[in-house]
Every structure is written in C-alpha cells, then in structure tokens.
Amino acid sequence: MSQYKEILLTARPDGKPVGPHLFEVINKGIPTPGKGEMLIKQTHMSMDPAMLGWMTPDEDSYIPPVALNTRMRSSGYGEVITSNHPDFSPGDNVMGMMGWTEYTLSDGKGLNKLPAGVDGETALAVFGLPGLTATQGLFNIGKPQAGETLVVTGAAGSVGSMVGQLAKAEGLRVIGVVGSDEKTDWIVNELGFDGAVNYKTDDVASKLESLTPNGVDVFFENTGGPVQQHIFDRMNVHGRIVVCGMIADYTAASPAPGPNWIPLIKKRILIQGFAMPDHLHEAPRLLSQLNPYVAAGKIKYRTHVLDGLESAMSALNLFFTGANKGKLLIRL
Template identity: 70%
Template structure:
C-alpha cells in the first residue's frame, strides 16, 4: 500500500501559472494559480529536469504586465510564470544531456521542466546552484554587459551604482573595483552599506533613506562621477546626474523604485546632459543573448581570481515564490533572491 501511495505522489508536480495581470502594480496571490500536473515522460530529443533552485527578479513584474512594446513579450495568462533556474536532469532522451547533469536555463515557476535542451547549459564543475544563479545567470550577465558595453569604465574613474547590495549592483561595483575605479554604492540600510564597503571593498556607501544625499555624494565623489549604473531610480538620481563629469556615461538597467508607483518620478533636468555631453543608454539582456559565450569569457576570470563575492537570500518552497518576489520590492532581501524547491 505504501509503495502504491509513493508512486502516485511521485507522478504529479506543482506549477504556478499567471491568471491575472497586476493592474494595480501590486503582487499578490490573486495573480497566480497553483496546478497539480502529471510528471511528463521525455520523447526522443527531450530531457526532464527537476528544478532545485529558482531565481526571483524585479523584471518579473514587467513580465506579468500587458505591455507588448517591452523588450520581451509578457507571460500569457494561463501560462507557467517565467523565471530562470537550476535543476537536475532526471530523465534524458537527448544525447547531449545525461541523467544527473546539473543545468541552468529558463525553467518557470515549476517543479519539473520538459525541454529539448535549447537554452539550457550544464553547470561547470565546482559551480554550485547558488553561484550559478548569483553570478553566472542574469545578474552576472547583466552587470557585465551593462558595465563594459555601455559604461566603458576606465582605471582611475569614479563609478556610482544604485541598488549596490543587489544581485546586479554588487557585481557591477566589484567588477569596476577590480578594474581600478573608485566605486560608490547607493543602498537602503546600514547593514547593506557595511556589507558593500567592508566585505565587497567599495570605497563608500550612500544610505538613501538616512543620508543628506547631496552632502554625502559631494563627500564621497571628490572627483565627481564618470559612470552611473542605475538600477533603482528615486530622488538620488537627480543628485547623481548633477554630479556627473563631462562625457560621463549613464547606464540605465532598472527602475525598481518606480515599477509599482502610481506616478513614476520625473527624470533629471536635461540641460546638464547637454552641457556635459553625457551619454545615456538603456538596455535589457534579451538583446544580448547571442553574446553570452563572450560575456562569460569576460566575467569568468574575475570569478576564478576570487574578485567576485556574492550572497543569496534563499527561501524554501515554490509556494513562497510570490512572497519572495514582494520582498524584492520591499527591499527586505539581503542578497540574490532564490527559491529552493
């Protein structure tokens, strides 16, 4: 009897689908539906992946929305919610993958994934699931692409990054520091300020919640700012733009402070942009999927040389994905947000 029950339990899995749009820009359980599905059997050329670790990212709010002019199509209602993750191949009828391989790719909010292998890459020996999602997945790819393709950092310059304790911001700052730049991070707590300065080696931190922004920026950037890597938006953006050097570069990666706002905050005055001939570039990683081997070639040596540290904020259980996503927007995470399944 026990064996029958066990076999029945193992034949189904959970997947969470998107059933409503976040019209009020708020994330809640009303947007999702948990389904119990039968575990599929791979056909020729396919693999079955049991997901073990799933990434939560601020971009998910945009993926849920109806916006069809964005850089990536929205998740359709009724489809499994989009996400990247790491899992183990448990069945394979694809000669390129073996049972036991650990793989990373777009998995979705699901305990199992059936795939032909497209878009999935095997983890290298010595790379843990957490390291894969914190460093070699979207955060590392985004940081490396934005910083080097558009930030054009040069030794001796000053870089400031918002969301500096986040998964992308912490990578940007460490890469720039390794290249000999002065690096200042903007964060929302003293704990995060302490981490980026004393653990990651940033030259200074601005707490946007408690510091006098203009005074603190003046103190920390005596030579002003050459590169501004923007992840958050918010009032400090205006102060940073006013502190930019001539021919400075602004890389706009995210605006998490505005994603849920009823009225997004106005942008900075454009007159200084003209006077100082500042280059502003918005970007999104889907434009650069074809460059991933080259991006990883750039990033990997920094990791191998021990120049990149990371930390994960891990929560347990697929059922807690929605709560974890809200933690990102509330600033309650203390590292890359990961769901351990």
C-alpha cells in the same frame, strides 16, 4: 512520487502586493521526455525584478508578457533526470528559463550546461542573469577606466553588488547607494566599496559630494527614485549613464520626471538603456568576460533563499521594500 507542482499566472498585477491571488498552484503528473527531449528536476529558481514587467502586457516591453493561465516565467537551475537529448545526460547541471515548476521537459533550447561543482546558488547569483547584466552594462556600455569614479544604485542587489566589485577590480573608485546600514556595512566592509550612501537616512547630496570629490564618470542606475537627480548632478564631462533598472518607479501611477537634458550637452553625456534579452545570444562572450574575475576570487555574493515553490508567489514584493539581502532565490 509521480506528481509535481507548477504555478500559473492567472491575473494581472492590480496595484496590491503581488501574492497568491494572482496565481494558481496546480498538480501534474511527471511527464516522460519524448524524442530529443529531457526531463529536468529544478532545484533553484531565480527571482528577478524583471519578472514584474513580464506579468503585465506592455506594447513597449522587450519580450511578450506571460500569457494568462500559463506557467509563470523565470530562470532556474536543475538536474537532468532522464534524457533523450544527445548533448545532455542524467546528472548534468543545467541553467535556463524553466518557469515556476518543480519539473520541466526541455529540448535543450536556451539551456546551458554548467561545469560540475557549480552549485545552484552560485550559478544563479553569479553566472545567471545578474552576472550577464552586470558584465554587459558595466563593460560594454559604461566602459570603465582605472582611476575613474563609479556610482551604482541598488548596490547591495544582485546586479549592483557585482557591478561594484567588477569596477573595483578594474581600479575605479566605487560608491554604492543602498537603503540600510546593514547593506552599507556589507558593501563597504565585505565587498570593498570605497563608500556608501544610505538614501533613506543620509543627506544624499552632501554625502555624495564628499564621497565623489572628483565627480562621477560612470553612473549605473538600478533603482530610479529621487537619488537619481543627485547622482546626475555629479556627472563629469564625457560621463556614461547605464540605465539597467528603475524599480522605485515601476509601480508609480505616474513615474517621477527625470533630469533636464541641458547637462547632457554641456558635459557630452551618454545615457544608454539596455535589457538582457537583446544580449542573451552573446552570453558565451559575456561569461568569458566575467569568468576571470570570478576565478580570481574578486566576486563575493550572498543569497536570500526562500523555501518551496509556493513562496515564489509573494517573493517579488521584497524588491519593492528592499528587504531581500542578496540574490533572491527559491529552493525547491
């Protein structure tokens, strides 16, 4: 087989569910790497909420959007097939931005070689963007202290589940906000969270109050939506709010307003938004912060795997409904 498939972004999101009408699947001949290049066969593609932002031009965004009629952007995991690059050999497992494609050429820039034995699911679910994001946001912005209380939204998601487990390992009381009883069960009974709020069925304010008797010191925000104000109301003096994602508001025509700022003064609260492209150059340091927790068996994860390149085209909708269970991946 000398052909492979690749998917181009051909239209901007139009308010309808993201699907094949925004993309074109093309067939291409498998290329031969030039000087200093290598050919990679991608085996796993990571699907992340940030990709929704990459599809739409926005002068405020932190990285340029994907240009129309070019390969859709994503990070992934694969194997080096042939290499003219001095640092990579056939059989090496690599992770990096490869896009929606079965094969890609690379000059090695932005690509990380993984230790043997780290499979694609672990790589993308733990050491990829979710792990880097959780580590940067929790430790370097949230600055958690043993004995404090953390609340994380999107708690069963790839970032949220890791934030909660890292905070538990640090000795915090950890409460997760989720959207189903199945997710409640997973984060409490499998991951060891101290409690969960199901924002779809619980009385959020009273449940939060009973689960955070000492208030909230760190609020790790992955979702936005009405639950935000309730958590904000529970913040303690000198609390830290890490703003990582606002998935509930991304598609709203006019996003809901946020909390009034008076409590920021009364409680001297910090709010810090962040995005990983600012910190990818720190990846080695972040991975060394994260790795001891993984090595000590503190980090469990689960993946939601879809099969085949074409399944990527509709996969992003799962973030809006919360229907994915665990890190969303495409297996090629």
